[in-house]
Amino acid sequence: MRQAVRTARIFPALVLLALLAPPLRAVPGGRPFTFDDLMAIRRLGDPQISPDGRWIAFTVTTIDKAQNTRNTDIWLVPTSGGEPRQLTTHPAADLRPRWSPDGRKLAFISTRDGTSQIWVMDVTGGEPEQLTRFPTGASGVLWSPDGRHLAFTAEVYPDCPDEMCNRQREQERARSPVKARLYTRLLYRHWDTWKDGKRRHLFVIPAAGGTARDLTPGDHDVPPFSLGGPDDYAFSPDGSELCFARKDSRDEAISTNSDLWIVPVRGGEPRRLTTNPAADNSPLYSPDGRYIAYRAQERPGFESDRWRLMLYDRQTGRTRSLTEALDHWVEELVWAPDSQRLYFTVAEGGAFPIYTVTLATGEIRKLVPTGANEGLQITPDGKTLIFLRHGFSQPAELYRVNVDGSQLAPLTRMNAERLAEIQWGEVRSIWYTGADGARVHGWIITPPGFDPAKKYPMIVLLHGGPQSVWADVFHYRWNAQLFAAAGYVIFMPNPRGSIGFGQKFIDEISGDWGGKVYEDVMRGVDHVIGLGSVDPNRIGAAGGSYGGYLVNWIAGQTDRFRALVSHAGVFNLISMYGSTEELWFPEWEFRGTPWTNKELYERWSPHNFAQNFKTPTLVIHGELDFRVPVSEGLQMFTALQRQNVPSKLLLFPDEGHWILKPQNSELWYRTVIEWFDTYLKAPGS
DSSP, X not given: OOOOSOOOOOOOSTTHHHHSOOOSOOOOSSBOOOHHXXXXXXXXXXXXXXXXXXXXXXXXXXXXXXXXEEEEEEEEEETTOOOOEEOOOOSSOEEEEEEXXXXXXXXXXXXXXXXXXXXXXXXXXXXOEEOOOOTTOOEEEEEOTTSSEEEEEEEEOTTOOSHHHHHHHHHXXXXXXXOOOOOSSSOOEETTEEOOXXXXXXXXXXXTOOOOEESSOSSSOSSOOOSSSSOSEEEOTTSSEEEEEEEOGGGTTTOOOEEEEEEETTOOOOEEOOOOSSBEEXXXXXXXXXXXXXXXXXXXXXXXXXXXXXXXXXXTOOEEESOTTOOXXXXXXXXXXXXXXXXXXXXXXXXXXXXXXXXXXXXXXXXXXXXXXXXXXXXXXXSXXXXXXXXXTEEEEEEEEETTSOOOEESOOTTHHHHTTBOOOOEEEEEEEOGGGOEEEEEEEOOTTOOTTSOEEEEEEEOSSSSOOOOSOOOSSSOHHHHHHTTOEEEEEEOTTOTTSOHHHHHTTTTOTTTHHHHHHHHHHHHHHHHSOEEEEEEEEEEETHHHHHHHHHHHHOOOOSEEEEESOOSOHHHHHHHOSOTHHHHHHTTSOTTTSHHHHHHTOGGGGGGGOOSOEEEEEETTOTTTTHHHHHHHHHHHHHTTOOEEEEEETTOOSSOOSHHHHHHHHHHHHHHHHHHHSOTTO
């Protein structure tokens, strides 16, 4: 159920200003944030520095709410700062820009011909040229350091030897009136897609064009499925080989294990580098070719084990951990040009700071301590880090900082003009005492124009995962500022299971889904009420995925909330086990299957407490959600209705675990806020 971690805060009375830490930021004046503002934001992504260090290519995604579409184009901005300029203007999506080693061209992925293919364009001008016409589409383009090849990934039929075979199979499937599916093993569907017999393979194609070569034939996916983060494949500095991550296809539904392999670009039998029984991924060669850095977990079957930064010595074959002393997940990594140190981001304390580690001494230093920092890159001279930076009140923009952590400054302000008129809610970070005396973190966001002398209704937002976090990020699906702008104090606790507060804190939710985490949340609510500005009789709670589970659990445990919203929430842990896909998740969290450890599934299943439901509840689900299947939402709504509890069911037939289409998103926000307004706001307030 874990959601992508790139995805949070709270407030309250007369004594509040004295009791809380100084605000992170405050923007006086202006008007409240609206959904149309959210849709109008230019969404920056994927920064890539040119080989000469002068330019940064990046993507900008824009939303057309009226057309219910989004489009992505490629832009350029000088590394030294200056006015960004748009490089592509096609109505199709242009994604993943990657520089040629000589800096003259950009390869990118585009849907210009109706399918996802590789296109190449001269940066100085001219029309892009299509490089691939792969029958099942191409993605994940990567230029070899010698400029001779491009790597990409594609979905193929594993028994097909060439492009012609794949094309024929695709055409036959499209023409056939029979749409039945026949399966003989698990993981027959995943997230929002039914498996159709294809596998993702890693290919190379000559930079001048020609026939693509499948480097990873067979019945397995390369790279493994990922919700984001670093690439799981990389070229060696001389361009002669690729290192990639691959999962064992025999136990896909129950195993988290993946290993690193290498394969010559000319083709041949891949060779395995790692034998760790847990996950190894994100390989990255050092510029001098001596090492491969990568991320690894230790515990098999646990997708939320600590991600360590590992170093494989290609000369000696030895591996060591570089971050054993750092009790936080390593997220992204980049090599210094001299191969003497690595820069990386971690999930820590509701932020994603930037660190560096020196290979010779093992010294770890924090360079950028605050904010959500991602898309980490380094200039060829090794002096400057480039990355995206965002927070609750700031959509992502490009930033730069010296490698010693000095002179942090923005490179782009592409949303500044529109957002200058917004009065944001004030954001504060707090700590309080949770279950067993643990220190628990949370965020508070107050409504614009907050008056500490008044009493406000409060919405408690519960994050998914459960091994995730409410971090200082600008979120598009659970935007706390949008909820605050509707007149609510927003409390976003980071209870047990939240990442960034040590692995022990994460581990303590497994096997205890409604235990300490529930107490952490309830004590947080008490703490915020005690600060004085929240009306204790007008409190609601909402959450998605595990957060939806926790809402369902709360509904059977307490009636202190006036209204609840359960999005993609688990209702019956046993039925969920039989209809979800990544079985390693429930088998770790509940110490086995429902027939080997039924007691634990029963203990923490909200359906066993349905007789206690009294709180008005809005249930939301996407019918294409295979992670938490729609039957969970239907069961929750049925239990509420049969007991005459005020309730509504909002179903999205064209959405999965997340609500992504612009007009669907608008309906989602409007319905949720109207639900809370009905129960938490006095008439005329």
